[in-house]
Amino acid sequence: MRVSRYFLPTLKETPSEAKIVSHQLMLRAGMVRQASAGIYSWLPLGFRVLKKIEQIVREEQDRTGCHEMLMPTIQSADLWKQSGRYEDYGEEMLRILDRHQHEMLYGPTNEELITDIFRAGARSYRDVPLLMYHIQWKFRDEVRPRFGVMRGREFLMKDAYSFDMNYESALVAYNKMFVAYLRTFARMGLKAIPMEAETGPIGGNLSHEFIILADTGESEIFCDRDFIEYDVLASAVDYDDHAGLEKVVDYFTRLYARTDEKHDAEAFANEVPEQRRYEGRGIEVGHIFYFGTKYSEPLGAFITTPDDERVPVHMGSYGIGVSRLVGAIIEASHDENGIVWPEPVAPFKVGLINLRATDDACVKACEDIYARLRAAGVEVLFEDRDESPGAKFAQMDLIGLPWQLIVGPRGLKNGVVELKRRAGGEREELSIDSALSRLSA
RNA sequence: CGGGGAGUAGCUCAGCCUGGUAGAGCACCACGUUCGGGACGUGGGGGCCGGAGGUUCGAAUCCUCUCUCCCCGACCA
Secondary structure: OEHHHOOOOOOOOOOOOOOOHHHHHHHHOOOEEEEEOOEEEEOHHHHHHHHHHHHHHHHHHHHOOOEEOOOOOEEEHHHHHHHOHHHHOHHHOEEEEOOOOOEEEEOOOOHHHHHHHHHHHOOEHHHOOEEEEEEEEEEOOOOOOEOHHHEOOEEEEEEEEEEEOOHHHHHHHHHHHHHHHHHHHHHOOOOEEEEEOOOHHHOOOEEEEEEEEOOOOOEEEEEEOHHHHOOOOOOOOOOOOHHHHHHHHHHHHHOOEEEOOOOOHHHHHHHOOHHHEEEEEEEEEEEEEEEEOOOHHHHOOEEEOOOOOEEEOEEEEEEEEHHHHHHHHHHHOEEOOEEOOOHHHOOOOEEEEEOOOOOHHHHHHHHHHHHHHHHOOOOEEEEOOOOOHHHHHHHHHHHOOOEEEEEOHHHHHOOOEEEEEOOOOOEEEEOHHHHHHHHHO
16 A cells, blocks of 8 residues: 555644543554544554454454354344343443334344344254354443543444353353453454453353553553463464363463452462562453353243253353454553554554655665565555655654565665564664565565 | 533644634645655645624624533443
């Protein structure tokens, strides 16, 4: 993509309404634009990041054998009345009347709808275990939206739902999601820590929040350093190896990890040796629940067991805040110059900077490099405008692409270009060919 | 929902107290000079001063109502 042909409205100054760094940087980098309180339009650059994150979430869900589907944003109130949540959910639910005066709502979550889908299509134990998910926009009419996309009213969420014949089987689904979540966040370059959580309005009795480490996070966290050092991506997972999954989950659930709300200084001191104590801040990006038959009973989602008994199906739900992750990643990864994207979620892999857009040799070299990078399938943002070098560097640093390939007349005389890594800022002069092979690797 | 603050150019803001017909910096456009970390000069474009009423010869400015946004608190993916 050429910057000259792109819609990239970056700002030099920080818009006054943004108070936290991720929100400021998202606005400055031209990723989003606020449409109204807690509701955002995703501009081309931001949308690319959102899609990258969504795709990682999707791949890790698919890997567990969870089936992707899509439920609507607008739901009928009927099912919610059946489950009892039409009243319970309160003001946070956006209620709508259609032209026939039917009560509709913009879905804040989808337990009711998925349960209805399940009960209509599943009859017996042969139909479970079953895992389904979708990635869809949700609306929760928060009293006070803030922090940009981190706590919007409209947000993109991945929500998965599990259906099992009994608790033991449901636990396997829970463990699959637990491990999938660890992998998902690790792939985005984040350290995610599962913490025991309250089950909240969704209900149930087995629940973990996944908190990622970020110095500017909302909640204070206390945990064992082993969480941070464990590399979940080091070995492949076999989601059919139930015992293996349990081992991983057991490992993580045994270690101390609590937010300030549940923190117990004494227990922390007793359970965790001093050199392994980690205190920091974090942001919640995922939440998993087992809630048994809370919805299947009132909504009548029953299946027949091998013994010809009719039992309510055991369920769990598993959420990841996809749009929140965009902000959370920036909170976890930025510096004084701007965003520092972890490569897997970066909107482009490399920014190609032509330092002298009026110089024929520079133009020729850049056009050649641009064509070759694209041919190699490398996502490249080509800064081809006639601007001052300083302005180009500043903008490139702001939007935080992992690599900058800098082409200027001075280097070209010696047959070299400069390859700079955004994280850490190491620069290296090398020939065009070796720069290209480095970036294509 | 309680408490506070703010709406003036794309962004950051001044002007408001003490009414006289719209400003600065950045951004944008043109030309020229520049060019390895947000360049410089000259010229230019852009605003029903959030909206509605009122007071007044005259309102960005005073009064009333209203909408929106932000912050703190309670609440939450």
